[in-house]
Amino acid sequence: MLFNSFEFLLFFPIVIIGFYALPHKYRWLWLLAGSYFFYMVHEPELIILLCISTLVDYYCGLKMYTTNNPKVKKRYLILSIFTNVGILFLFKYLLFFTTNLESFLGFFGVELLLEETTSSYNFTNILLPIGISFYTFQTMSYSFEVYRGNIKPEKHLGEFALYVAFFPQLVAGPIERASRLLPQLKQKVSINIPNIKKGLILMAWGFFLKVVVADRLGIYVDEAFANPDSPHSISLLLGSVFFCFQIYYDFSAYTSIAIGAAKTMGYDLIQNFNRPIFATSIAQFWQRWHISFTQWLREFLYKPLVKQYKINRLTAVFIVFFINGLWHGANWTFVVWSLLNALILVIEIATKQVRFKLFKKLNIPIRFIELSGWFVGISYIILTLVFFRSPSISHALIYLKSMFTFGSLHINILGNYFELFLCIILILVVQSIYYYKGNSKVYEIVTQRPNYVRYCMYLGYILIIVLFAINRQNTFIYFQF
Amino acid sequence: MLFIAVYLFYVNKLSKGYVDQYYNKLTQESGSLVIGLSRADQDIVPQVLEKQLNDLEFDMPITNFAMNLNHSAYGELYLKGIKEKLKPNLKQSLFILSVSPGAFTAPLKMKDEDIFEMDKKGIIGKTKDLKHKPNYDYIINNFEHPLYYSIISLNSWSHHYAHDNGWNEVKLINNSDKLKKEDMLLWKTQTIDYYNKKKELQEVSKYRINGFIETVKYLKTKGEVFLVRLPADADIIDFENSHWQSFNKEMDSISQNQNVAFFNYTMQNTNYQTYDGSHMVSESAKAFTKQLSSDIKEYLKEKNP
Numbered sequence: 001m002l003f004n005s006f007e008f009l010l011f012f013p014i015v016i017i018g019f020y021a022l023p024h025k026y027r028w029l030w031l032l033a034g035s036y037f038f039y040m041v042h043e044p045e046l047i048i049l050l051c052i053s054t055l056v057d058y059y060c061g062l063k064m065y066t067t068n069n070p071k072v073k074k075r076y077l078i079l080s081i082f083t084n085v086g087i088l089f090l091f092k093y094l095l096f097f098t099t100n101l102e103s104f105l106g107f108f109g110v111e112l113l114l115e116e117t118t119s120s121y122n123f124t125n126i127l128l129p130i131g132i133s134f135y136t137f138q139t140m141s142y143s144f145e146v147y148r149g150n151i152k153p154e155k156h157l158g159e160f161a162l163y164v165a166f167f168p169q170l171v172a173g174p175i176e177r178a179s180r181l182l183p184q185l186k187q188k189v190s191i192n193i194p195n196i197k198k199g200l201i202l203m204a205w206g207f208f209l210k211v212v213v214a215d216r217l218g219i220y221v222d223e224a225f226a227n228p229d230s231p232h233s234i235s236l237l238l239g240s241v242f243f244c245f246q247i248y249y250d251f252s253a254y255t256s257i258a259i260g261a262a263k264t265m266g267y268d269l270i271q272n273f274n275r276p277i278f279a280t281s282i283a284q285f286w287q288r289w290h291i292s293f294t295q296w297l298r299e300f301l302y303k304p305l306v307k308q309y310k311i312n313r314l315t316a317v318f319i320v321f322f323i324n325g326l327w328h329g330a331n332w333t334f335v336v337w338s339l340l341n342a343l344i345l346v347i348e349i350a351t352k353q354v355r356f357k358l359f360k361k362l363n364i365p366i367r368f369i370e371l372s373g374w375f376v377g378i379s380y381i382i383l384t385l386v387f388f389r390s391p392s393i394s395h396a397l398i399y400l401k402s403m404f405t406f407g408s409l410h411i412n413i414l415g416n417y418f419e420l421f422l423c424i425i426l427i428l429v430v431q432s433i434y435y436y437k438g439n440s441k442v443y444e445i446v447t448q449r450p451n452y453v454r455y456c457m458y459l460g461y462i463l464i465i466v467l468f469a470i471n472r473q474n475t476f477i478y479f480q481f
Numbered sequence: 482m483l484f485i486a487v488y489l490f491y492v493n494k495l496s497k498g499y500v501d502q503y504y505n506k507l508t509q510e511s512g513s514l515v516i517g518l519s520r521a522d523q524d525i526v527p528q529v530l531e532k533q534l535n536d537l538e539f540d541m542p543i544t545n546f547a548m549n550l551n552h553s554a555y556g557e558l559y560l561k562g563i564k565e566k567l568k569p570n571l572k573q574s575l576f577i578l579s580v581s582p583g584a585f586t587a588p589l590k591m592k593d594e595d596i597f598e599m600d601k602k603g604i605i606g607k608t609k610d611l612k613h614k615p616n617y618d619y620i621i622n623n624f625e626h627p628l629y630y631s632i633i634s635l636n637s638w639s640h641h642y643a644h645d646n647g648w649n650e651v652k653l654i655n656n657s658d659k660l661k662k663e664d665m666l667l668w669k670t671q672t673i674d675y676y677n678k679k680k681e682l683q684e685v686s687k688y689r690i691n692g693f694i695e696t697v698k699y700l701k702t703k704g705e706v707f708l709v710r711l712p713a714d715a716d717i718i719d720f721e722n723s724h725w726q727s728f729n730k731e732m733d734s735i736s737q738n739q740n741v742a743f744f745n746y747t748m749q750n751t752n753y754q755t756y757d758g759s760h761m762v763s764e765s766a767k768a769f770t771k772q773l774s775s776d777i778k779e780y781l782k783e784k785n786p
C-alpha cells in the first residue's frame with residue numbers, strides 16, 4: 001500500500017483507533033494483521049517470503065541462544081544469512097547474475113542458456129517483492145545481534161513477526177535494530193496527545209514533501225533522463241541537480257511518514273537523515289544519509305571485515321560500498337555510483353592529515369574550507385547520482401557528456417517557468433526548514449505556535465496540498481529496493 | 482472531510498474552464514466519431530464534416546475521439562470506450578478511422594495481456610464516465626497538473642485551441658504571432674528522432690491489428706466506416722513506408738475483407754502544411770477535412786447510386 005494513496009488514508013485511522021481501543025495484550029495481533037494487510041494489498045502472494053524470513057530468523061535466534069557450542073551457533077547464523085540472502089538473490093539478483101555470467105563466459109567463447117533456464121523457473125517474470133532489501137537486512141541484524149549476545153532472542157513469535165513486518169517501516173525502512181524496536185513493541189502505550197500530534201505533523205510533512213516537492217521535481221528529472229543526448233545542457237544539469245533533491249525528499253518523505261505513523265502509536269523509529277545536503281564532506285554525507293542502513297553496513301559488515309578478517313580499512317570501504325551499490329539494485333549503475341563515492345571517500349580519508357596541515361599553513365579560514373568542502377562534495381554527489389538514475393552505464397555517460405558539451409544554453413522547459421520557479425522556491429523553503437529544525441524536529445514549526453496560528457497553518461496546509469500537489473500516484477523511489 | 486470538500490471545490494472550479502486537450506472529447510454522447518491517434522485528433526475537423534455532409538443525415542454530433550498511442554490505441558479498451566461513447570438507438574453513423582503504421586505497434590515482445598494492462602493506464606482505461614459534462618471522473622483520474630490551474634490557467638499553448646467537439650486545433654497564426662519556420666523545422670527533426678527511437682522499442686502488434694479489425698466489425702453494424710491514412714510530411718511518410726513496406730496493401734486487404742472504404746492521402750502531402758512534420762495546422766486540417774468529406778460523398782454516391 002502506498003502512503004500517498006486514498007487506501008492509506010482509510011487504513012491508517014482504522015489501525016490507530018483499533019490500536020488504542022484494544023487492550024495491550026491484543027495490540028501486537030492487531031498491528032501484525034494490519035501490517036500483513038498493508039503488505040498484501042498489491043502483491044498478496046509475496047507475503048510468503050516475509051513469513052519465511054520471519055520464521056527462519058525466529059528459529060535461528062532461539063537455537064543460537066540455547067546452544068553453548070560456538071560452531072552450532074555459527075551454523076544457525078549461517079542458516080539465517082543463507083535464507084535471507086538466498087531470498088534476495090533469487091528474487092532480486094538471479095537474472096542480473098545469469099546475464100552477467102553469460103556475458104562473461106561469452107567473452108571466452110563459452111555459450112550458456114542460463115537466461116532461458118531461469119525464465120523457465122519464472123523467476124525473471126515475477127515482480128521484485130516490495131521492501132525485500134529492507135526486511136531481510138532488518139531480520140539479519142536481529143540474528144547478528146543474538147549471535148553476538150547483544151540481545152536475548154524474542155520468544156513471542158507474534159511480537160517477533162511484528163518487529164519484522166511493522167507496517168510504517170516495512171517497505172522502505174528505517175532498518176530498525178531489534179534492540180531498539182522490540183522492547184518498544186512490548187511496552188504498554190497509553191494515549192499521548194502530544195505524541196499523536198507530533199506524529200501526525202511529521203506525516204503531514206512527509207505527504208507535502210512527496211506530493212508537492214519530490215513529485216514536482218520528478219517531472220523535470222524524468223524528462224531530462226529520457227533525453228540523455230539532448231543538446232540542452234542546462235536542462236540536463238537542472239535534471240541532475242533536481243534528481244539529487246528529488247531522491248532526498250522522496251526518501252525523506254517516506255521516512256517522515258514512517259516515523260510519524262509509529263509515533264502516533266507511541267513508538268520511536270530511528271532517524272534516517274540528518275541534513276545530508278549540508279554535509280561538508282563525502283564522509284559526513286554518508287554519516288547523515290540513510291543512517292539506519294549505513295549504521296547496519298558499518299556494524300555488520302565493515303567492522304567484521306576490519307576487526308575479524310583483518311582487511312585493510314580502505315579495501316573494506318570499497319567492499320562495503322560495493323555491497324551498498326548492489327543492495328540498491330541489480331544493475332551495474334548502482335555499483336558504479338556507490339564505488340565512485342567510495343573512491344572519493346578513500347581519497348578524503350587518505351589525504352585528511354595532509355589537507356589539514358596545508359590549510360593551516362596557508363591560514364585558510366575554517367568557514368571557507370567548510371564551504372568549499374560542501375560545494376565540492378554536493379557537486380560530486382549530484383554527478384555520481386546520474387549513474388544511480390540512469391538505466392545503464394552508457395546512458396549515464398551519454399548524459400554526462402551532453403551535460404558538459406554546452407551545445408545549447410536554452411532551458412527546455414516542460415510546462416512553464418512558474419513551475420520551474422516553484423521548484424526552486426520549494427527546495428529553498430525545505431532546506432531552510434531542515435537547516436533550522438533538522439530532519440527530526442520539523443513538527444516544531446507547528447507545535448511551538450499559538451493556537452490561532454496553528455489553525456491557520458492547518459488550513460494553509462490543506463490548501464497547499466489540494467492546489468499544488470502533483471496529481472500522480474507515484475510510488476516512492478526506494479520502494480524498488 | 483475539509484480536505485475532500487476543498488479538493489472537490491477546486492475540481493469543480495477547474496471543470497468550468499479549460500482543463501486539457503483531451504477533456505472535451507469525454508464530455509458528450511456522440512452520434513458519429515473520428516477515431517485514431519494524434520494525427521486524427523488534429524487533422525480531422527468535426528464541424529467541417531457536419532457542414533459538408535449535412536445532406537447525408539448522419540447521426541450527430543460528430544466527436545473527435547482520437548487521442549494518441551498512450552490513450553487511444555486500437556484494442557479492447559478503445560473499442561469498449563467507443564461503444565460507451567455512442568448514443569443508444571443510432572440510425573446511420575459515420576466513423577472515420579485513421580490508420581498509420583504507428584497505430585498498430587506495441588512495445589517489443591509484449592504479451593497481449595500486458596498490452597491490455599498498459600492500455601488500462603491510459604485515459605480510457607482510467608475513466609468510467611466518457612460522456613458527461615462536467616466530467617469529474619476524468620479530472621480526478623487523469624488531470625496531471627496541480628489544481629491551482631483552476632485559478633491561473635498556465636496549461637495552454639497560445640496556438641492551440643481545444644474545441645467542444647474534441648478537435649484540437651493548432652493555429653499557424655494567432656492574434657499576436659506566427660509559428661516560426663525554424664521552430665517548425667526543429668519540431669520536425671524531433672518528430673523524426675522520436676520515430677527513430679520508437680522504432681527500436683516497438684514492433685507491429687497482432688493485438689492492435691485484431692483490435693482494429695474488431696472495431697471495424699462493430700462499427701459496420703452502426704453505420705458507414707472509412708479507413709483513412711492521413712497526409713503528413715514526405716520525410717515522415719517515407720520513414721513509415723520504409724519500416725512497413727506492405728502497410729498500404731495490408732490496409733487495402735482489411736478494407737476489402739471488411740467491405741469498407743480505404744482512402745490513402747499520403748501522396749497528397751504537398752497540399753497540406755504540418756507544424757511538426759506529422760500534424761496539420763488549422764487551415765490545412767480544415768481543407769483536408771473538406772477534401773475527405775467530398776471523397777466520402779462521392780464514395781457513397783457510387784456505392785448507393
